[in-house]
Amino acid sequence: MTHVLEIVEFKLNTNATAEAFLQEVQKTTSFVTGLEGFVERHTAKQDDDLWVDVVEWQSMDHAKAASEAFVQSTETQGMMALINPSTVVMKHFSVRNTM
DSSP states (O other), X not given: OOOEEEEEEEOBOTTOOHHHHXXXXXXXXXXXXXXXXXXXXXXXXXXXXXEEEEEEESXXXXXXXXXXXXXXXXXXXXXXXXXXXXXXXXXXXXXXOOO
8 A cells, every 4th residue: 555645835824823833733633643544744844934734644545534534623623723725735645765
């Protein structure tokens, strides 16, 4: 089975702070790690305020199901409320090499 990297790029709303956002990310941890097919997650930020949330899933089916569950869950609404929706770009990549 080919693992999948889900990479979501986004910027925060103008009134959101990095600290508040990271607190909300922490609140989603048990939800995300409990989803079927979860492997690993990283959240990172560039100097220009572009963020990425990178999650590795066991398969594309797991990634798609998780995306649907994430937007519907009450546990993720605080995090999503701090993200500027017009800046969100989601991509999926099949893992071809792991070291």
